[in-house]
Amino acid sequence: MITSLSDKQIQHLYWRTGFGISASELKTVRVLSKTQIIDRLFEESKESTPLSMSFGALEKNSKELSREERKQLRQLRNKKMSELNTLWLKQLIDTDQVLREKMTLFFHDHFAVRLRTPRACIHLNNIIRKHALGNFGDMLMEVSKSPAMLLFLNNKQNRKDHPNENFAREVMELFTLGRDNGYTENDIKEAARAFTGWNFNKNGTFVFRKNHHDYGTKTIFDKTGSFTGEDVIKILLEKKQTARYLTEKIYSYFVNETINKNHIEYLTTIFYDTNYDLQALVRAIFKSDWFYSSNNIGTKIKSPIELIVGLSKSFQVQYEDPKVLLYLQKKLNQMLFFPPNVAGWTRGRAWIDNSTLMLRLKLASLTLNSGVIEWHEKGDMPENMIIRQQAYKKIKSKLQKKVKAIPNWQAFLDDLEQKNKSELTNFMLQPNLSETAKVIVSKLEAKDTKNFVIELLSLPEYQLC
């Protein structure tokens, strides 16, 4: 049993449970035991800070709106969706409740909803945050009854004799059992009948519309009864497969995309036996020895949000124009509140293709040095390279003009206790360097720490955590 953690292992824990660690924080926690560090993470996330914003005319009953207001309603919705996006992104960057936000990010993907109704979206997001380190069953029930989910998966339209199977299918395929894991087309049809009558009123409060509900007998997984929607969710939670499916997903989020069957069985049992206590599950992960083994460190491809938030957090970046944050999310294929579909984002290597990779590699220089990677190589430098670099600096691409980010370099540098090349490399990059990176780094000058750091962050290694 490991009782204390190396710097690299602490950085690993902080990258996976959050978005990296600052030099000063590393200094603080380095003296603590492993258990103390983990306790500290949960302690920091004890409270939950819901997102809140004003919705202006969107809060009014549409009948009370003036003609002009109604016209502007659609534009206002879009505007509020963008505001909501950057509001959360800012919270991800600034929060002290890091683990809670990271869990919220996980379930934002798990319960992927793509809507243009900001009030429903913020409501769902806050439900998820509230239960993020609590009970999964409670979260599932409240999410299923939220206007966002009722809208997105058409349960609002699911009525007796006119069933709409959308929610019934996805609750099994995506939220609990996992695709093709022990349910049939008939189970879906029957479950859809049980969910009939679930709706919400004008205030966004869940209502059960009795006259839309199918009170008939349903057979789901060999159980027969006049089940309601609540019954179906209870039945799904009784299946250990639900615990297993969630555990696998959480494991691949926090630990490794390659599943270790023994770890999964161990964790599934904890999760199931604690009646779906999310805190117990993730605590067991961080307390294990295997979480810190070298094959789990620096091997995960950061999601675009992890990349953007990680970078912004380390350098306390201020964005003059918040639209830039939307632009970057869009270009990197992960826009908060706009998952591609109900299955959420495909993770891992799917984040990477030629165009996203080049922007990701360029991101550090764009946010930290107005798009320029100063390039100092020890010893000789081919003359044409110098000329090319100078020429390149002059070209201000559209992107560079757009980004307008203000990093706090002073704070970053003052904080830094890692001074030499290898210390800086170990602190900024999680994986072991590739052969290429070793050559590049060996040639770089480290006298100018700022430039050296930008160069490190422009290596493919920074894409991993």
Next chain:
Amino acid sequence: MKRRDFLKQSVFASGMTMIPSFLKGMEFLTPEQLSGYRNVIIIQLSGGNDGLNSIIPISNDIYHRARPFIAKKETQTLKITDDLAFNDNLKEIKKLYDLGEVSIINNVGYPNPNRSHFRSADIWQTASDTNQYLSTGWVGRYLDANCQHPYQAIEIDNSLSLALKGNTMNGIAASDPNQLYRTTREPFFKNIIKNTQKEMLDEDNQGYLYKTMLETYSSASYIYETSKIYQSNTEYPQNPFAKHLKTIADFIVSGLKTRVFYSSLGGFDSHVNQLNSQDRLLKIYSDSVGALVKDLKANDRFKDTLILTFSEFGRRVKQNGSRGTDHGAANNVIAIGGSLKKAGVYNELPNLSDLDNNGDIKYSVDFRSVYASVLNNWLNVNDQTILNKDFLKLGFI
């Protein structure tokens, strides 16, 4: 200026000299080589397009009875035969149909259809059986087996679909080739490229990043240099999908050595009030494809082009309780091209009186038969190495 003259003046004279020396092995096609260089454009209608309301069995009573609110009336259609009609938003497709440039293949699907968007789209993209999970796409495996460069399959999008991912080679995703190119020119990145050899890369995520970087560098150069040759002046509709098709036309006419182009149009998941949403999307599809074909014809490239349109599944024959339709099964596939062997309605219409247990259309043509025909009959490659099985080839191409 004619393309040919432009080529002589700009590319031969100056363009090629800008390419770094180690890329000089790359070729683009001269006008002489270009003719007869066949390509296929694959269009995915994402979300599950309702084929029954796109190409409509207008005389079929079952159709009208099953869809009291959403069945198309004859006045809302363009007649094909007494029994079949296009949705009247497919005007441009109908024009091509009348010219003998469209083949409609009915009842395309696979055994034990999956009705999840993601799973069914994966099945279509990987060309797998319903219970088989493959991590490579059929176009990706075509690259593996028959191509030398990633850019021989290009997806016009920000990200790359599973269809274009192979074992040893991935296709290229490029929505903005110029930006892609500029970024790869960065001196720091060039230096990384210079110090990387493919052989020293592992199969792990880190190796994957470096490998992608190498491929991007060479492909971006190639696409950028080559696609400068032709910029279309055909008018396209103002929407992102049309813009993507225009980029494809630019690539094809410029002589990019690309065999497969991939593009998608989303939003077809019509559970609620489907008439408005589907009609709007079909019009976008039809007008954009119409412009693309016009462009290719003006440049004498349509005869070498095949446009294949599919969706991950069709929709239920019976409407649901919200003036929409739920996920279905077999569906029609539309093939458009200047060199079709059999244009018109390729096979029998869906049998609405013999549906599966879910009330969905049964398949009679395996979708992999369509792929096999494209690979074997059109691209002249061995389809079995790519599809891992021998599927019946169809005579539409």
